[in-house]
Amino acid sequence: MRPIQKSNKLADVCYDIRGPVLEKARQMEEDGHKIIKLNIGNLAAFGFDAPDEIVQDMIRNMSNASGYTDSKGLFAPRKAVMHYTQQKNIAGVTIDDIYLGNGASELIVMSMNALLNSGDEVLVPAPDYPLWTAAVSLSGGKPVHYVCDEGAGWLPDIDDIKKKINSNTRAIVVINPNNPTGALYPVELLKEIVEVARQHQLIVFADEIYDKVLYDGATHTSLASLADDVLFITMNGLSKNYRSCGYRAGWMVVSGEKRHAKDYIEGLNMLASMRLCANVPGQFAIQTALGGYQSIDELVGPNGRLTRQRDLAHRMLTEIPGVTCVKPKAALYMFPKLDARMYPIADDQQFAYELLAEERVLIVQGTGFNCTDTGHFRVVFLPNTDDLTESIGRIARFLDGYRRR
Ligand code: PLP
Numbered sequence: 584m585r586p587i588q589k590s591n592k593l594a595d596v597c598y599d600i601r602g603p604v605l606e607k608a609r610q611m612e613e614d615g616h617k618i619i620k621l622n623i624g625n626l627a628a629f630g631f632d633a634p635d636e637i638v639q640d641m642i643r644n645m646s647n648a649s650g651y652t653d654s655k656g657l658f659a660p661r662k663a664v665m666h667y668t669q670q671k672n673i674a675g676v677t678i679d680d681i682y683l684g685n686g687a688s689e690l691i692v693m694s695m696n697a698l699l700n701s702g703d704e705v706l707v708p709a710p711d712y713p714l715w716t717a718a719v720s721l722s723g724g725k726p727v728h729y730v731c732d733e734g735a736g737w738l739p740d741i742d743d744i745k746k747k748i749n750s751n752t753r754a755i756v757v758i759n760p761n762n763p764t765g766a767l768y769p770v771e772l773l774k775e776i777v778e779v780a781r782q783h784q785l786i787v788f789a790d791e792i793y794d795k796v797l798y799d800g801a802t803h804t805s806l807a808s809l810a811d812d813v814l815f816i817t818m819n820g821l822s823k824n825y826r827s828c829g830y831r832a833g834w835m836v837v838s839g840e841k842r843h844a845k846d847y848i849e850g851l852n853m854l855a856s857m858r859l860c861a862n863v864p865g866q867f868a869i870q871t872a873l874g875g876y877q878s879i880d881e882l883v884g885p886n887g888r889l890t891r892q893r894d895l896a897h898r899m900l901t902e903i904p905g906v907t908c909v910k911p912k913a914a915l916y917m918f919p920k921l922d923a924r925m926y927p928i929a930d931d932q933q934f935a936y937e938l939l940a941e942e943r944v945l946i947v948q949g950t951g952f953n954c955t956d957t958g959h960f961r962v963v964f965l966p967n968t969d970d971l972t973e974s975i976g977r978i979a980r981f982l983d984g985y986r987r988r
Contacts, residue, residue: 765911
């Protein structure tokens with residue numbers, strides 16, 4: 584029989600967070616090994632449960648959730664999202680500008696599919712949350728990576744962004760707060776990004792899914808609050824702020840310069856219709872979460888569990904010889920750097936495999952986030968302090984052996 588091959592569309596599509604190293608970890612678990620997982624931002628798996636009120640309301644609403652809804656979603660949760668945009672000072676958003684999705688992930692892919700033609704370029708941060716790069720490629724576009732500068736706390740390099748704009752550039756993606764670096768961008772920098780978008784008529788895709796996971800009393804500014812003459816597509820959802828990844832509840836807001844985007848919006852509507860609607864229990868969860876009092880503040884406050892785990896992981900990692908790490912100001916991740924003279928890593932996926940095989944600790948290698956050098960990896964600081972202490976101790980032991988090879 585003729586071999587059945589995947590489509591050419593997938594040739595440049597890559598999503599290593601759930602790639603071959605995870606597959607290896609799965610096999611090891613099946614063989615009875617216990618692995619400490621520092622690889623994925625899945626809060627519930629580490630005992631950060633969804634707020635009770637959201638769970639209870641979902642259960643109560645289940646009997647009303649068996650039918651399709653409007654393609655963009657039910658009115659009440661979209662209204663709740665509209666109020667959220669008002670709290671974030673995003674002007675002029677109507678119910679019609681709001682799309683509910685099966686997580687932000689579905690909407691990210693949809694937003695790129697509706698936009699891109701072959702040859703169109705989209706500026707994507709490096710390192711990035713790799714779904715963005717994958718979604719641009721899958722949609723037939725070309726991801727062009729702009730540098731986020733580690734030396735400047737992983738902030739986007741505006742000069743690099745400007746250098747990479749040409750007549751094919753359609754849009755810029757900004758992930759703030761950032762996965763994988765934990766950076767939170769200052770307002771001045773956000774204004775500079777908006778100015779570049781304005782000058783070059785770029786659409787701004789703002790991924791703000793961690794906008795409440797902020798440490799040290801920091802505040803978050805939505806990019807879309809900074810202008811009304813640029814088109815913004817803002818992504819958000821319940822997965823992180825409300826510890827509800829499994830409910831697959833996300834939203835997308837179109838704002839700013841909408842008048843010139845009628846055709847694109849038609850495309851978005853078409854794709855939203857084709858998938859009929861987002862899962863309805865998840866839609867109800869949005870309504871409860873955004874209308875209620877539950878928050879993540881306790882976990883990210885001065886003595887909150889996430890803050891304590893961040894501090895511990897950062898201190899332990901940076902105590903390892905040859906390891907430096909920008910301390911995260913937000914989100915659930917840090918992105919340490921290994922000194923290339925002490926740890927000459929040619930293939931960081933192999934590095935991740937070896938760490939897994941020798942020490943039973945699962946990380947994601949830096950190149951999985953489109954980071955060009957092979958001396959980084961991402962650590963998720965969701966495990967409790969005992970598991971973090973144990974796993975980073977094992978990383979230190981592994982690196983000690985690596986150095987002596
Ligand atoms: N955007 C970023 C930056 C993320 O880190 C993630 C998930 O980890 C997503 C989007 C996807 O979120 P969702 O669960 O809403 O699909």
